[in-house]
Amino acid sequence: MSFINELKRRNVFKVGIAYVVAAWLMLQLTEVLTELLEIGPEVGKIVIVLLIVGFLPAIFFAWAFELTPEGIKRESEVDRSQSIAPNTGRKLNTAIIAMLVLVAGYFIWESRFKERAAEPAGGELLVNDSQPVTATEPAPVATQADQQKSIVVLPFLNMSKDPDQEFFSDGLSEEILNALVKVPDLRVISRTSAFAFKGKGVSIPDIAAQLDVSHVLEGSVRKAGNDVRITAQLIEVDTDSHLWSEAYNRSLENIFEIQEEISKAIANELQVTLGAADSSARPTDNIDVYQSFLRGRHLYQDRGPESLDRAIEILKGVVSEEPDYAEAWATLAGASIVRSFQVDEGASELIRQGRSAANKAIEINPNTGFAYAARGLLNIRELNWEAAMADLDSAIELNPNESNSLLWKGIGLLMLGYNAEALDYLLQAEKVDPVFALLQSWIIVAYTNLDEAEAVGRHADKEEAFASNTNNSGRYVLHLLRGDLEAAEQTWALADIETLESDVLARTAFGALRDPARKEAAISTLLENEQMSASRTLFPYLWLIGATDAALDHTHRIIDSGRGLRAGIGLVTIWAAYHRDQLDAPGLPELFERIGAADYWRKHGDPDLCRVSGDNIECGEK
Structure with missing residues (x-):
């Protein structure tokens, strides 16, 4: 009898196959239990080692021993005419088939149901903040090409035992989003809208409909010490099918490789090109520094005063440890600039810090788009229009x-x-x-x-x-456009109560609007309550009642204080259709010259409602 036939007779092959299938099932069971019991990934590694070590003894046992009605005996002691090896072989066949059925069932469960149990957008995810998301109409209609290649990266669910690790799961989601957002052929929903659904209990189809996307990426993160488990899946909305899914059990040192693999897998499924430079750049080899960056950026996204102060502190530490971390410099710039808009004392130092950080980010990596955007916003604040538009154009070109x-x-x-x-x-x-x-x-x-x-x-x-909140400017300007002063006053007053905790400015302005004889008294009342106004500008109230001289004087004072952005935000209201008759105010040309708008117009062409010819500026309906 040949050696191969003897292996078959003794069921060695069948024992080997049964062992491998059973070992695989054991590994899946171990994986599920480690998640449920929140046991570290090292348990899985121990099980793998034990299963590998046990394979050869199992094969040796199948060769050297036989199961008989009297129990286990050495094969050499069994009379072959009395051997029940064929019966044992048939039992092994049945066991193998049964285990293969379990394997098939597991694959069906994993691909269709398992990940849904941890959907980041579903009802089980606890939320943050900001916005209800039941829209009254769908998002802007995208072109067919946009619809076919569009995606939202939902915030990955934090499944770590420590809820403080949410910064890490959010950060991972944002890193993947940032890699995809640079792909010109792919419409990627921004972080603000993607995270708006966090914990709201909105279904995947509803999210996709509101955002008008064809694909959704969701996932979960479990972090324990230096080990991390990340699951991700890409869903095609129209068919509700999983185009791709993967689970990663790695150490934190591999986090950049995981991000790259996920981004490349998505790009491959959507048939778009993800540049290697964009996906594989490793910002730092220090994982602790990287986690600090994620925490700092997470705080920056909150935008609250205390969060921004903490973000600035953390990000300063990051760039101190890793001076060539361009994205950290850019985020420090953004945090410093946003914080500068919230304070009076210390604003100049924050502005200087923000500009320096943005310049440093661009110096390290000229492709850091957000650094250009942050610097562009600073240049608007300083009324440096040429530099502002150039920086913002660079930011848009890059991202x-x-x-x-x-x-x-x-x-x-x-x-x-x-x-x-x-x-x-x-x-x-x-x-x-x-x-x-x-x-x-x-x-x-x-x-x-x-x-x-x-x-x-x-x-x-x-x-x-x-x-x-109820600070919805759209309502009161709609009423103003329609000439309904009573409704405009009510909605504007409600908005002021929400943001200023008082409606005195709105009530004063509309009182003068209805009765021009109260105009001078209204001007005095408004100026006396200047500190109450949003962004410290009374311009919209003064301009509304036709107090153009007072409004322009007020704007000059704001510019004198170095608050160009606040002046500019006030000035956007001069173009409103409901008071275009005031565009011929005598002081406007002087203001346009002072803020640099006139020079910009001379170089780039007339704005919608003004004509510039040499030193002459005429504004109003043509």
């Missing part, structure tokens, strides 16, 4: 799907009076950030300046649906 750059570019153009052009950028931002309430507010400003009341009403509905 065409980054909504903040598009938003800030739109705001700058609104300040300069290019309302139609500004609207184009704002609507482009809406395609990737459709549930961002602040963006809706600025779209409303653009449509108000273009005298399109129907569009104002449409976006006022969105602003109200997405906002976390």
Whole structure:
């Protein structure tokens, strides 16, 4: 009898196959139990070692021993005419088939049900913050190409025992998003809108419908010490099918490789090109520094004063440890700049710090798009229009799907009076950030300046649906466009109560608007309550009642204090359709010259409602 036939007779092959299948099932069971019991991944490693070690003894046992009715005997002691090896072989066949059925069942369960149990967008995820997300109408309709290649990266679920590790799971989601956002052929929903659904209990189909995307990436993160388990799956919305899913059990040192693998897998499934430079750049070899960066960025995204102060402190520590970390410098710039808008004392130092950090990020890596965006916003604050537009154009070119750059570019153009052009950028931002309430507010400003009341009403509905409070500017400007002063006053007063905790400014302004004889008293009341006004600017109230001289004097004082952005935010209201008759105010040309708008117009062309010829500036309806 040949050796192979003898192996078959003694069921060695069948024992080997049964052992391998049983070992695989054991590993899956170990994986499930380690998750449920929150045991470290080292348990799985021990099980693997034991199973490998046990394979050869099992094969030796099958060769040297036989199971008989009297028990286990050495094979040499068994009379072959009395051997029940064939019966044992049939039992092994049955066992193998049964285990293979279990394997098939496991694969079906994992691909269809397991990950859904940890859906980051589903009802089991506890949430943060900001915005209700039941829109009154769908997001802007994308082209067919946009729809086919569009994705939202939902925040990965933090399954770690420590809830403080949420910064890590959020950070991982954002890193993947940032890699994908640079792909020109892929429409990627921005962080603001993607994270708006966090813990809201909104289903995947509803999220996809509101964001108008064809694909959703979701996942979970479990971090224990230096070990991390990450699951991710890509869902095709139309078919509700999983195009791709993967689980990674690695050490933290491999986190960059995991991010790269996920990004490349998504790009491959969606048939878009992900540049190697964008996906594989390793910002630091120090994992502790990287985790500090994720924590600092997480705090920056919160935007609260205390969170920003802590973010700045952490990010300073990151760049001190890792001086060539461009993204950390850029985030430090953003945190410093945003914080500077919230304070009076110390604002100058924050601005200096923000500009220095942005310049450093660009010096280290000229492709750091957010650094250009942050510096562009600073240049708007300093009324340096040429530099601001150049920086924002660079940011948009580098990250065409980054909504903040598009938003800030739109705001700058609104300040300069290019309302139609500004609207184009704002609507482009809406395609990737459709549930961002602040963006809706600025779209409303653009449509108000273009005298399109129907569009104002449409976006006022969105602003109200997405906002976390009742400060919805769209309602009162819609009433002003329609000439309904009573409704405009009520909605403006409610908005002021929400943001200023008082309606005295709105009530004073509308009182003078209804009765011009109260205008001078209203001016005095408004100026006496200047500290109460949002962003420290009374311009919208003064301009509303026709107090153009007082409004312009007030703006000059703001510019004198170095608050160019606040002055600019006030000035966007001069283009509003409901008081265009005031564009011939004598002091406007002087202000346009002072803020540099006139020189920008001479170089780049007239704004929508002004004509510039040499030193002469005429504004109003053509």
